Amino acid sequence: MPEPLNSVLVHPDCRHYRGDLPCRPNKTDGYVCEGCPVYAPVTQRVLIIKLGAIGDVIRTTPLLRRLRQERPGCFITWLTLTPAILPQGEVDEILKFDYASTLQLQARRFDVAINLDKEKEACALLLNVNATEKFGYTLRPYDGVAWPINELAHHKYLTGVFDQLSLANTKPYVQEIFELCGFDFRGEEYVFDTHDDKNYDWSRLPATGPRIGLNTGCGDRWTTRLWSTPKWIELIQGLQAAGYTPVLLGGEAEDARNRELQQATGAAYLGTFPLPQFINLMNQMDGIVTQVTMGMHISIALRKPTILMNNIFNPHEFDLYGRGQLVQPNRECVCFYRGSCRLGTSCMEELPAEKVLAAVRESVPIQSIA
Structure with a gap:
C-alpha cells in the first residue's frame, strides 16, 4: 500500500523498492513511486x-x-x-546464511516459510521466523532435535533418519520436497542459469563428434562412489572408437586425475574454472557421464542426457526427467550411504565400462547429433 512521507508518496510494497537505496527503475529511468509505470505490488x-x-x-x-x-x-x-548458484532474476532476494541475514529475517514477516534442511541452525530459524504458514523442519526447543513442522514433512523426515525406510522409498527427491510443501509434483524442471551470456571462449574444445563430458570426481565424503582410473581409460577409449569426443570435467580435486587420463588417452581437458564458467563448459556437451555429485545436478539442470553411475544411494531418489540412464554395478551394493566399503573394494569396480558406453550410445545416438 502507498504511504506518504513528508508529502512524498512511496510504495514499500513494490518488489523493486529497496528502502536503503534507490530502486533500479529510479536509477535507470528516473521513476518515482507516484505514477510509476512499473509499480509491481507484492502479493505474498x-x-x-x-x-x-x-x-x-x-x-x-x-x-x-x-x-x-x-x-x-x-x-x-x-x-x-x-x-552464486541460484538463478539471478528468478529469486527476488538471495541472502547468504550469516549472522546479519539471520538477524533481519527474524525481524520480518512472511506469508510462507519453508525449511528443507535438518541442520539445527536452519531448523531454529524456521522456529523463530514470523510466518503465517510454515513447511519443512523446525527445532524442538527442549531437546534441540530437528523435527517435522507438520504431517506433510513426516515422509521426507523419516526417510532421512531410518535406512530401512530410505531404502524402501520410491519417490524422487523433487517429488518429496513438493509434497512436503503441499504440492503434487508435475515434472517441473530445474530453474538454472547456463551463463551463455558471458560469451566464454571455447575454441579449444574439439569440434568433431558428439561431446561427452566425463565428470570424474565425486567429492571426498562418499569415496565409495569413485571409479578407478583404468575404468575411465577403458570408457574413454570405447567412446573414441565409437565416434564420440570425450571431454574431461572436474575441479581442483580432479585435476591430477584428469591430467593423467588426458595423457593416457588424448581426451580433451581444458583445466579447472570458476563455477559459472564450469557450468557453461558443461553446457557445451551433448551428454554427461557422472556420479552422484554436483556435476550430476548441473547436468540435469542443463537438460543434458545424463548417464548417472550410482551404487550407494537409492536409485529412486534421482529424476533424470526422461533424459539419460542410471547405471549400477553388476554386484549389489551393501554399503548404503556409506563412505567406505564394508567389503574392502567398492562395488563400483563391478561396473563395466561397456555398460556405461552402452548407456551413452542409447542416450546420445551419434546420428541424432550429426
Whole structure:
C-alpha cells in the first residue's frame, strides 16, 4: 500500500523498492513511486531456507516454478550458503546464511516459510521466523532435535533418519520436497542459469563428434562412489572408437586425475574454472557421464542426457526427467550411504565400462547429433 512521507508518496510494497537505496527503475529511468509505470505490488512474501550443498540447492529450484504458479505476484527470499548458484532474476532476494541475514529475517514477516534442511541452525530459524504458514523442519526447543513442522514433512523426515525406510522409498527427491510443501509434483524442471551470456571462449574444445563430458570426481565424503582410473581409460577409449569426443570435467580435486587420463588417452581437458564458467563448459556437451555429485545436478539442470553411475544411494531418489540412464554395478551394493566399503573394494569396480558406453550410445545416438 502507498504511504506518504513528508508529502512524498512511496510504495514499500513494490518488489523493486529497496528502502536503503534507490530502486533500479529510479536509477535507470528516473521513476518515482507516484505514477510509476512499473509499480509491481507484492502479493505474498515467501522464505525458502535451503543452506545445503550446491547440488542440493540446485535440485530444490523446481519449487520456484510452482510457487510462481500457485502464488502469483509473490516475492521469494532464499537463504543459502551458496548464493552464486541460484538463478539471478528468478529469486527476488538471495541472502547468504550469516549472522546479519539471520538477524533481519527474524525481524520480518512472511506469508510462507519453508525449511528443507535438518541442520539445527536452519531448523531454529524456521522456529523463530514470523510466518503465517510454515513447511519443512523446525527445532524442538527442549531437546534441540530437528523435527517435522507438520504431517506433510513426516515422509521426507523419516526417510532421512531410518535406512530401512530410505531404502524402501520410491519417490524422487523433487517429488518429496513438493509434497512436503503441499504440492503434487508435475515434472517441473530445474530453474538454472547456463551463463551463455558471458560469451566464454571455447575454441579449444574439439569440434568433431558428439561431446561427452566425463565428470570424474565425486567429492571426498562418499569415496565409495569413485571409479578407478583404468575404468575411465577403458570408457574413454570405447567412446573414441565409437565416434564420440570425450571431454574431461572436474575441479581442483580432479585435476591430477584428469591430467593423467588426458595423457593416457588424448581426451580433451581444458583445466579447472570458476563455477559459472564450469557450468557453461558443461553446457557445451551433448551428454554427461557422472556420479552422484554436483556435476550430476548441473547436468540435469542443463537438460543434458545424463548417464548417472550410482551404487550407494537409492536409485529412486534421482529424476533424470526422461533424459539419460542410471547405471549400477553388476554386484549389489551393501554399503548404503556409506563412505567406505564394508567389503574392502567398492562395488563400483563391478561396473563395466561397456555398460556405461552402452548407456551413452542409447542416450546420445551419434546420428541424432550429426
